[in-house]
Amino acid sequence: MANRLANESSPYLLQHAANPVHWRPWDAAALEEAVEADKPIFLSIGYSACHWCHVMEHESFENPAIADYLNEHFISIKVDREERPDLDQIYMNAVQMLTGRGGWPMSVFLTPQLKPFFGGTYWPPTSKAGMPGFDQVLRAVMDAWQNRRAIALEQSDKFAERLQEIGQAEDSGEAIGLELLDQAYKYLESVYDFNHGGFGGAPKFPHTMDLAVCLRYSRRKPDSRALEIVTHNLDQMARGGIYDHLGGGFARYSVDAEWLVPHFEKMLYDNALLVGIYVDAYRATDREDFARVARETCDYVIHYLTDESGGFHSAEDADSEGVEGKFYVWNRDEIVSALGEVRGYRFCEIYDVSESGNFEGHNILNLPQSIEAWTAAKGVNAIELREELGADRAKLLRIRDDRIRPSKDDKVLVSWNGLMIESLAQAAGALAEPKYLAAAEKAADFLFDTMIDERGRLLHSYRQGVAKLAAYLDDYANLANACVSLYEATFDDRWLDRAIDLTNLMIRHFADPAGGGFYFTADDHEQLIARNKDLYDNSVPSGNSMAAVVLLRLAALLGNTDLLDEALTAMRVAAPLMKKHPTATGQMLTAVDRYVGPAREVVVLGHPTSGDTQTFLTEYRRSYSPNSVIACVSPTEMPEEDAPLAPIFAGKMPLPDADGTVYVCENFACQRPVIAKDAIGELGAS
Known part of the structure; x- marks a missing residue:
């Protein structure tokens, strides 16, 4: 008999709908039931692409004895962390306080008043390898609840107080300057693995935001190793098994130090952020291989997500047919059979495919050396080989697509969509690919058409015709930032208007006027035991760092110093963390880089799709100018005095007989106007 999850839309919750555990979703009925029954809550938080979440479900939540015990003694609530990151943040903080580490599945025991008193992550069903069994944990928790409740309640009160303190970071008053970037880069360089790439040891995550900090820093200090770090890291990932050499896109992380064996799940947010850094690295270095990886990753998202x-969509699972990675791995005979002996054996040699395998008797495709290095060693024509390998990969992809594909989490989240829309808008210009802009605009239009409630406020999650859940800070900040990029890609005022509307709502409902910065939940959100300020970059940028970025961009475009002040306050709230934990505040450090400057406003008078103006815009979008904003209008369509962009265009006139006029402004002063065809040479890096 299905439990109460059967009526949910989350793929993760639906995966547990047939468990013998009497799961409830997090809702008023479940919380009231805990109070009325005077039972502790067992809160289990995970997500659909989480391998160990599947393991714990099979081992424990499908176990009749464990289910019976849970059903008798607890109110069991299952939460999708991607739908309810507010709950995930609060109770992950509690688990980290309890155990010194975190992760998913997250398992937390709460009082009926929602205060945590014990927790952990994965437990096996019975004691194994030095780990207590989940059956033991449940009995110990119930013993404490029945026989030592006063102690449990006292502990829960202390945890709740500490959780409330964690969420109350305030304006530090510290100066926001170049020293923050210097300190951060010094630390990043000290922990970088110059052999294999990546920051620290295994497991290795892409750390895209830290790479963005290094890429920006390389412009300030060209004699540093910052650019080497970026290009080396991107090379290593793109050659490794973490990258899907057939279908494009990246897995979530590598379990080893050499990027060979991925945790095979593919997340939308990772691929959005990786597109962004590969596009920027292409802009900064003009390396076509970086452009190729960005294209292939965009194409993966468009075709499969x-x-x-x-x-x-949110993610593709790591498992298919109950086996992690089965969809992605190969044996040598399969490849030779598909490609023929000559091409098959050559492909296997290049992509590290052997009889014995490089992963549990199978093979993960990867490039131990670059194709250029292989062709140089073999004396083979590189252009011809690339064409051959491209055809071979396409053939193998068609074969792979006939396999049983991993399950997909097909819910649409505003925050992650905002990241992808932003990256597609950037890629469209840098790579001259109009289809990426079309995909970005279609996604954004969908969000505004479908995920706005009757109050004009964003909703967070959508699946199969149902949009629900009040949006969080990162939904507003990420989508507003994406809309700024859509404006800069199209110069369609509707995108700027939408960015302004979202930013105003963000300030009105999420800002802390007393302490500075922004709360993760709105002022009228469901009341929880704590209200956090999201400051740490984890797998996605923090809400506050993205808020600071979009505030700085809009402040420059609109000439609005109030927005600049909001951004500065958010940076000051995060300043102590930037000093202490630079690898957890990379996105905020990019905001600092923009704030410290030089930051430029590029103002173009000309029709964006004609003549020299179009040529200038094409070259501008190909350049690495991370701290610039750009506005463009035809001289015959100058904005009205009360229009948002009126200040940036005020007093600017086209040069006589010019097919496009460009003004570059910095520190509230504009340089002399330049005709568009000469402007790229004078613009320089910004």
Whole structure:
């Protein structure tokens, strides 16, 4: 008999709908039941692409004895962390306080008043390898609840107080300057693995935001190793098994130090952020291989992670047919059979495919050396080989697509879609690929058409025709930032208007006027035991760092110093963390880089799709100018005095007989106007 999860839309919750555990979703009925029954809550938080979440479900939540015990003694609540990151943040903080580490599945025991008193992550069903069994944990928790409740309640009160303190970071008053970037880069260089790439040891995550800090820093200090770090890291990942050499896109992380064996799940947010850093690295270095990886990753998202409505799905699982990675691995005979002996054996040699395998008797495709190095060693024509390998990969991809594919989490989240829309808008210009801009606009239109409630406020999650859950800070900040990039890609004022509207709502409902910065939940959100300020970059940028970025961009475009002040305050709230934990505040450090400057406003008078103006815009979008904003209008369509962009265009006139006029402004002063065809040479890096 299905439990109460059967009526949910989350793929993760639906995966547990047939468990013998009497799961409830997090809702008023479940919370009231805990109070009325005077039972502790067992809160289990995970997500659909989480391998160990599947393991614990099979081992424990499908176990009749464990289910019976849970059903008798606890109110069991299952939460999708991607739908309810507010709950995930609060109770992950509690688990980290309790155990010194975190992760998913997250398992937390709460009082009926929602205060945590014990928790952990994965437990096996019975004691194994030095780990207590989940059956033992449940009995110990119930013993404490029945026989030592006063102690448990006292502990829960202390945890709740500490959780409330964690969420109350305030304006530090510290100066925001170049020293923050210097300190951060010094630390990043000290922990970088110059052999294999990556920051620290295994497991290795992409750390895209830290790479973005290094890429920006390389412009300030060209004699540093910052650019070497970026290019080396991107090379190593793109050659490793973490990258899908057939279908494009990246897995979530590598379990080893050499990027060979991925944790095979593919997340939308990772691929969005990786597109962004590969596009920027292409802009900064003009390396076509970086452009190729960005294209292939965009194509992966468009082909495999796009809803028919235009929104982007959340993830593909690591497992298929109950085996992690089965969909992705090969044996040598399969490849030789598909490609023929000559091409098959050559492909196997290049992509590290052997009889014995490089992963549990199978092979993960990867490039131990670059194709250029292989061709140089063999005396083979590189252009011809690349064409051959491209055809071979396409053939193998068609074969792979006939396999049983990993399950997909097809819900659409505004925050992650915002990241992908932003990256597609950037890629469209840098790579001259209009289809990426079309996909970005279609996704954004879908969000605004479908995920706005009757109050004009964003909703967080959508699946199969149902949009729900009040949006969080990162939903507003990420989508507003994406809209700024859509404006800069199209110069369509509707995108700027939407960015302004979202930013105003963000300030009105999420800002802390007393302490500075932004709360993760709105002022009228469901009341929880704590209200956090999201400051740490984890797998995605923090809400506060993205808020600071979009505030700085809009402040420059609109000439609005109030927005600049909001951004500065958010940076000051995060300043102590930037000093102490630079690898957890990379996105905020990019905001600092923009704030410290030089930051430029590029103002173009000319029709964006004609003549020299179009040529200038094409070259501008190909350049690495991370701290610039750009506005463009035809001289015959100058904005009205009360229009948002009126200040940036005020007093600017086209040069006589010019097919496009460009003004570059910095520190509230504009340089002399330049005709568009000469402007790229004078613009320089910004």
